[in-house]
Amino acid sequence: MEIYKITSPKEWSYFANGSANILFKYTGTNDYLTHKLLRLRLLKEDEEYISTCELYDFIELKCKHLFPKQIIDIQLIVLTSEFVRGLDSAGFKLQLNERYGLLIPNILDGNYTKIALSKHCQLYLGSDDINTTIGNQQQQSRQNENNHTRNKADYSSLTQDISSLTTGPDSQQRPPINNNNNNNNNNNNIIPNGHPMNENIANFPLTSHGTINSIIFEIKPKWLYDNKSSNYCRTCSLNQLRNVPRHFCPLDLLYPTTIDQGLDDIFSKIPKEIIDLIEVENNFPLKQLFCQFLSNPDHNVFAKLKQYQKINNKNDLIENLTSSSDVSQNLSLVMTLRDVGLFIKFEKYDRNNDIHNSHNNINNLITLPTASPTHINGGFGGAYQTTPSSESSHTYRDQDQSQIQDSAKRQEESGRKYLVTCNIYDLDLKSRMKYKYWLQVEHELQGIYNSNNPNWRHCCKYGSLENTNS
Ligand SMILES: Nc1ncnc2c1ncn2[C@@H]1O[C@H](COP(=O)(O)OP(=O)(O)OP(=O)(O)O)[C@@H](O)[C@H]1O
Numbered sequence: 001m002e003i004y005k006i007t008s009p010k011e012w013s014y015f016a017n018g019s020a021n022i023l024f025k026y027t028g029t030n031d032y033l034t035h036k037l038l039r040l041r042l043l044k045e046d047e048e049y050i051s052t053c054e055l056y057d058f059i060e061l062k063c064k065h066l067f068p069k070q071i072i073d074i075q076l077i078v079l080t081s082e083f084v085r086g087l088d089s090a091g092f093k094l095q096l097n098e099r100y101g102l103l104i105p106n107i108l109d110g111n112y113t114k115i116a117l118s119k120h121c122q123l124y125l126g127s128d129d130i131n132t133t134i135g136n137q138q139q140q141s142r143q144n145e146n147n148h149t150r151n152k153a154d155y156s157s158l159t160q161d162i163s164s165l166t167t168g169p170d171s172q173q174r175p176p177i178n179n180n181n182n183n184n185n186n187n188n189n190i191i192p193n194g195h196p197m198n199e200n201i202a203n204f205p206l207t208s209h210g211t212i213n214s215i216i217f218e219i220k221p222k223w224l225y226d227n228k229s230s231n232y233c234r235t236c237s238l239n240q241l242r243n244v245p246r247h248f249c250p251l252d253l254l255y256p257t258t259i260d261q262g263l264d265d266i267f268s269k270i271p272k273e274i275i276d277l278i279e280v281e282n283n284f285p286l287k288q289l290f291c292q293f294l295s296n297p298d299h300n301v302f303a304k305l306k307q308y309q310k311i312n313n314k315n316d317l318i319e320n321l322t323s324s325s326d327v328s329q330n331l332s333l334v335m336t337l338r339d340v341g342l343f344i345k346f347e348k349y350d351r352n353n354d355i356h357n358s359h360n361n362i363n364n365l366i367t368l369p370t371a372s373p374t375h376i377n378g379g380f381g382g383a384y385q386t387t388p389s390s391e392s393s394h395t396y397r398d399q400d401q402s403q404i405q406d407s408a409k410r411q412e413e414s415g416r417k418y419l420v421t422c423n424i425y426d427l428d429l430k431s432r433m434k435y436k437y438w439l440q441v442e443h444e445l446q447g448i449y450n451s452n453n454p455n456w457r458h459c460c461k462y463g464s465l466e467n468t469n470s
């Protein structure tokens with residue numbers, strides 16, 4: 001598609017960026033482009049540059065079949081130099097000779113409030129009180145100004161980490177600063193002139209009266225493998241090297257016996273008031289749903305990622321690389337999968353919502369038992385695709401079809417059915433020239449893998465886990 005034929009650069013505003021890509025949000029009125037983002041390459045040294053066409057082929061040919069339902073849809077689009085130059089890139093330097101870009105759905109489209117939990121984990125609270133289908137930022141700003149009579153959901157700024165996505169271009173989806181991040185390879189949290197991106201956080205008290213219908217976790221799982229011998233896994237070791245505070249160990253999300261620990265750690269960074277807002281005021285059993293999502297082996301995307309991150313050959317170990325030509329196709333794929341991001345979205349089920357009827361969601365329904373009250377540390381009961389769910393299974397047998405339907409309807413009405421949708425994004429092919437950097441980091445990590453940091457618990461060891469599902 002030749003995008004410049006249907007839209008002008010003025011209809012795109014800066015949305016977010018990472019170390020290699022910048023995203024623009026569509027603000028025009030074309031239905032096809034509404035709810036979409038344009039993802040373009042940032043300027044890079046020639047030898048490290050991977051073009052958008054190469055990225056596209058790599059995702060479509062090498063990655064898509066591994067996660068056909070989860071990898072985010074991408075569409076290759078043709079750009080002109082004039083179009084690229086016309087974009088307002090908020091000071092970031094674009095690869096101006098690039099003639100292609102990617103069009104992707106905006107997973108954070110709608111009325112979301114961001115809560116930054118840590119470098120690799122963000123939480124977004126979604127409410128449709130204002131309007132869930134706003135793709136037009138100007139329209140949204142206008143609505144925000146005029147919504148005195150509406151029940152605006154305002155969960156903003158309990159702490160300095162919380163910023164709203166709904167209040168205009170400057171506060172949109174800009175990653176929070178992480179002062180401890182001295183990794184030059186990732187400028188996620190820094191704007192070009194080095195200032196923090198969350199400077200203009202509003203400081204409102206917690207006055208939320210809106211209904212939370214949808215909650216999204218954005219997580220980078222990083223390196224997933226069975227840790228057989230080290231005190232610290234690769235991710236926890238690197239975080240210590242970079243002085244990134246501990247949040248959770250990604251390996252804990254892999255095994256039935258460690259999932260609770262992983263979730264306790266993830267939730268430990270959510271302010272108590274926000275937990276209450278979610279779990280009590282909105283009766284949204286988020287932790288229980290997350291646990292269900294991880295406990296089902298067919299749905300645990302972390303376990304599946306681990307499977308495909310597997311190194312089969314000692315030549316694919318980073319420490320054995322001696323030149324860029326040593327980087328095999330398998331290692332390239334593994335390095336990409338070690339850097340993907342996930343959006344895990346939990347929604348209250350609404351049987352009138354057509355979006356839920358897409359084939360992607362058929363297996364993603366979670367029905368929780370109706371009887372037990374919802375608590376953050378409550379039992380993790382519930383099941384996938386077990387409508388209707390009930391405390392006593394014998395009641396199923398006694399029910400006829402219409403009773404079952406009535407019961408299902410009641411559950412929908414009482415909000416006990418949820419959908420969980422997982423999208424994988426950022427499947428960037430890495431330049432083989434990065435092997436030097438990979439080697440360097442591995443070298444720096446050697447002293448950390450088996451160290452003892454009194455402020456950092458050891459990561460789980462595969463051999464000493466009971467009941468592990470590898
Ligand atoms: N489809 C999407 N919908 C909503 N937000 C998105 C989407 N894709 C990316 N983002 C946001 O934009 C940010 C940067 O995007 P992305 O990860 O693709 O850039 P990158 O340069 O590859 O980052 P990195 O340096 O981590 O590799 C993400 O952290 C995420 O918050």
Ligand SMILES: [Mg+2]
Binds near residue numbers: 020
């Ligand atoms: Mg990337």
Ligand SMILES: [Zn+2]
Binds near residue numbers: 236249250459
């Ligand atoms: Zn770890």
